[in-house]
Amino acid sequence: MKKNKTGFGYLLNTIVIILLFTAFQIITGIFGSQGSFKLVVVPCLWQCCYLIILAASLNLVLGFLGQLSLGHCGFMAIGAYTAALLSLACERAELFTKKEGAVFILILFGCIIAAGLLSALVGLLVGVPALRLKGDYLAIITLGFGMIIVNIINNLPFCGQDGLAQGSAAASLYKNGLGFGSKDKVAYIWVALLVTILCLTLMFMFIRSKYGRAIKAIRDDEIAASASGINTSYYKVFTFAYSAFFAGIAGALYACANATLSTSSFAFTNGGILNSTFVVVMVVLGGMGSITGSVVAAVIMFLVNYQIKNGAWVTALSASVQGVFEYPMLVYAIVLIVVILFRPKGIFGTYEFSLMNLRRDVKASLARKSAERAERKGAKSHG
Amino acid sequence: MKKWKLLSMLLVICMVFSLAACGDSAAPAAEGGEGSSDEPIVIGVISPNTGALAAYGNGIVTGVDLAVEEINAAGGILGRPVEVIKTDDQSDPTECLNAFNSLVSQGVGLIIGSATSGCTSAITDAANEEEVCLLSPTATADSITTEDDYIFRACYADSFQGAIAAAYAKQAGYEKVGVVYCAADVYSKGLFDSFSSACAEYGVEVVASESTASLDVQDYTNQFTSMVTAGVDFVYAPFYYDVIGPYVVPQARAAGYTGVIMGADGYDTTPDYVVEGADLTAFNDVYWTNHYDPSDTSEKVSSFVSAYEAKYGSIPSAFGATGYDCVYMYKAAIEAAGTDESSAVRDALADTSAVYECVTGTFSLDESGTPVKGAAIISFVSDGSAVTSKLVDVVTELP
Numbered sequence: 057m058k059k060n061k062t063g064f065g066y067l068l069n070t071i072v073i074i075l076l077f078t079a080f081q082i083i084t085g086i087f088g089s090q091g092s093f094k095l096v097v098v099p100c101l102w103q104c105c106y107l108i109i110l111a112a113s114l115n116l117v118l119g120f121l122g123q124l125s126l127g128h129c130g131f132m133a134i135g136a137y138t139a140a141l142l143s144l145a146c147e148r149a150e151l152f153t154k155k156e157g158a159v160f161i162l163i164l165f166g167c168i169i170a171a172g173l174l175s176a177l178v179g180l181l182v183g184v185p186a187l188r189l190k191g192d193y194l195a196i197i198t199l200g201f202g203m204i205i206v207n208i209i210n211n212l213p214f215c216g217q218d219g220l221a222q223g224s225a226a227a228s229l230y231k232n233g234l235g236f237g238s239k240d241k242v243a244y245i246w247v248a249l250l251v252t253i254l255c256l257t258l259m260f261m262f263i264r265s266k267y268g269r270a271i272k273a274i275r276d277d278e279i280a281a282s283a284s285g286i287n288t289s290y291y292k293v294f295t296f297a298y299s300a301f302f303a304g305i306a307g308a309l310y311a312c313a314n315a316t317l318s319t320s321s322f323a324f325t326n327g328g329i330l331n332s333t334f335v336v337v338m339v340v341l342g343g344m345g346s347i348t349g350s351v352v353a354a355v356i357m358f359l360v361n362y363q364i365k366n367g368a369w370v371t372a373l374s375a376s377v378q379g380v381f382e383y384p385m386l387v388y389a390i391v392l393i394v395v396i397l398f399r400p401k402g403i404f405g406t407y408e409f410s411l412m413n414l415r416r417d418v419k420a421s422l423a424r425k426s427a428e429r430a431e432r433k434g435a436k437s438h439g
Numbered sequence: 440m441k442k443w444k445l446l447s448m449l450l451v452i453c454m455v456f457s458l459a460a461c462g463d464s465a466a467p468a469a470e471g472g473e474g475s476s477d478e479p480i481v482i483g484v485i486s487p488n489t490g491a492l493a494a495y496g497n498g499i500v501t502g503v504d505l506a507v508e509e510i511n512a513a514g515g516i517l518g519r520p521v522e523v524i525k526t527d528d529q530s531d532p533t534e535c536l537n538a539f540n541s542l543v544s545q546g547v548g549l550i551i552g553s554a555t556s557g558c559t560s561a562i563t564d565a566a567n568e569e570e571v572c573l574l575s576p577t578a579t580a581d582s583i584t585t586e587d588d589y590i591f592r593a594c595y596a597d598s599f600q601g602a603i604a605a606a607y608a609k610q611a612g613y614e615k616v617g618v619v620y621c622a623a624d625v626y627s628k629g630l631f632d633s634f635s636s637a638c639a640e641y642g643v644e645v646v647a648s649e650s651t652a653s654l655d656v657q658d659y660t661n662q663f664t665s666m667v668t669a670g671v672d673f674v675y676a677p678f679y680y681d682v683i684g685p686y687v688v689p690q691a692r693a694a695g696y697t698g699v700i701m702g703a704d705g706y707d708t709t710p711d712y713v714v715e716g717a718d719l720t721a722f723n724d725v726y727w728t729n730h731y732d733p734s735d736t737s738e739k740v741s742s743f744v745s746a747y748e749a750k751y752g753s754i755p756s757a758f759g760a761t762g763y764d765c766v767y768m769y770k771a772a773i774e775a776a777g778t779d780e781s782s783a784v785r786d787a788l789a790d791t792s793a794v795y796e797c798v799t800g801t802f803s804l805d806e807s808g809t810p811v812k813g814a815a816i817i818s819f820v821s822d823g824s825a826v827t828s829k830l831v832d833v834v835t836e837l838p
Contacts, residue, residue, distance in 0.1 A: 210622075314561060
């Protein structure tokens with residue numbers, strides 16, 4: 057009986073996703089060449105896609121495994137550089153000359169998967185020694201690791217200005233075999249969406265599997281979990297590597313969305329939205345232990361970041377508010393403070409949005425609210 | 440409980456607004472339109488106004504504002520007022536591309552930006568694809584501009600800047616030189632490459648080269664000790680102002696190095712970053728190449744410097760000067776094209792015979808879109824109480 061229900065859930069989600077996907081493809085077909093769709097909507101979707109994967113993958117470690125990692129952008133950097141350098145190598149070998157055709161799509165997916173695999177491998181290497189530690193100590197180790205990655209990439213001779221074996225190391229990789237221009241971004245938006253959906257599905261399946269239950273048990277009580285026969289270090293390292301795999305894929309999408317790569321984008325001191333602290337912020341904002349929460353939080357953080365800098369409505373605001381908006385970091389801080397003050401468990405808490413259970417969840421939530429209200433009234437009349 | 444939350448929220452908002460009030464509230468984009476029924480000419484500016492390189496963005500924005508104010512006061516371009524839309528890239532390539540896309544979707548066809556080579560390279564392909572003119576004030580990496588594209592700049596390229604330093608070493612009679620640089624940075628590494636290849640050409644031998652892990656390390660003692668051991672009297676050290684003032688020069692002298700230290704345009708604004716109470720005579724015998732010399736007495740430079748000082752109360756940095764120049768280069772190109780349509784302006788800018796009379800020199804652009812102009816060689820002079828700059832030479836052509 058239960059199995060049938062799960063099967064039905066997957067079916068329902070697949071149908072809805074296919075419907076949305078087709079609708080989106082039709083919209084792209086109609087508006088694809090128009091200015092604001094091409095220049096604003098599609099690049100934003102690309103950025104949302106990699107931020108969603110990044111935040112959701114960190115949630116596996118932070119929310120479900122309960123370990124604080126501050127070096128997640130390091131894995132993303134590995135993925136981005138792997139995909140960019142591999143595709144450049146293919147371009148140099150003249151496996152593809154134009155960004156179209158079956159061969160290019162094959163190379164594209166090959167690069168994305170290779171990026172994930174290399175990140176997972178590095179995640180494994182880092183995870184084995186690092187996950188012997190807990191809490192603050194692990195946070196510091198991963199923080200250091202993030203910095204090490206950036207410095208290693210800076211000093212690798214083949215990660216130079218023009219890529220693979222062209223010139224010596226520098227902080228920027230100017231050319232990027234995958235880097236899509238505005239038109240290509242529209243043409244290949246389906247890649248970003250498809251990869252995001254696949255990654256989220258894989259993460260969901262992981263959480264619902266035996267592995268997911270095991271790591272939640274470790275999060276809740278490590279000693280009890282190991283007493284029940286769970287090999288805690290195995291599950292911890294596995295989750296870490298699994299999470300790094302998706303961070304690498306997010307990096308590959310990042311490489312696609314940018315014509316150039318710079319290690320400073322992944323550094324801990326990056327002033328923009330893309331740094332390891334901000335990914336942690338996204339996870340906390342969305343709710344630790346909710347993949348859908350991370351999706352929503354990533355989109356919200358992206359929109360806040362994008363709108364305060366580029367939104368047309370900003371000019372309509374009063375001068376003092378605009379003055380605040382000139383310092384984007386202040387605005388993120390306010391958003392975070394508001395959420396943590398009024399909803400410490402994050403937007404979603406541990407709740408997972410589900411189409412199948414939506415009606416039931418809404419009903420339950422309304423019932424709980426009215427019960428609370430009644431209780432408060434009761435308390436007042438008594439007091 | 441709820442009251443406390445609201446109170447803390449209120450405090451947070453107060454704090455944020457007071458912080459924002461401390462920062463200079465940017466003047467709204469130059470409003471034009473008085474006495475002219477024509478549509479304004481819109482120029483977009485992308486610069487790092489916040490983040491690690493905010494000083495550069497600030498320089499560019501102030502320079503652009505000053506130029507636009509002057510142009511509008513004098514009746515605009517082709518009788519039309521000029522309007523500026525400013526965007527912030529936080530010196531991050533992704534944000535730079537976002538800012539670019541947002542400007543283009545608002546219909547802007549003429550863009551000034553961005554300050555660093557890393558950010559600018561993120562939008563060069565997009566500018567060509569969208570057929571939008573991109574004029575960078577200070578992106579010096581060689582690969583930024585190529586032939587037959589929409590990308591131009593108002594500064595010289597790194598290959599020229601490094602060679603100037605090598606030529607100076609040769610001219611001053613140094614046979615053996617050393618280099619301290621950062622292999623992990625585009626700017627520092629690019630200058631090292633051009634300096635060492637020019638040295639080979641001029642017959643100057645690079646006998647010692649030492650690298651640092653990053654651009655912001657705070658200890659250079661070992662590097663300069665090995666310079667002393669190698670017995671050189673001329674060291675090329677391309678770094679930025681934030682380490683030159685407090686660390687590089689004092690530590691080099693402390694390590695017993697007494698020869699010449701030479702740098703590039705990153706040394707600009709160093710006198711503002713020296714440590715108070717330190718022995719400032721260490722800054723004698725420090726030379727650097729720059730886009731212009733603020734103490735130049737020519738009419739163009741002195742009127743720019745005095746106008747800038749009157750408006751902002753400080754000496755303009757090279758970023759202010761090149762930002763100012765960018766606006767006037769667009770003005771000249773728009774007037775030559777007779778329209779502000781981007782492909783026509785591009786053709787006007789690509790005309791290699793056009794001569795621009797700017798603060799950073801009188802020059803024309805080469806086929807790739809890089810100015811053919813000289814560099815000012817400037818030295819720091821200190822009597823122990825303050826560090827001042829002194830023009831040594833203006834080099835217009837490589838020997």
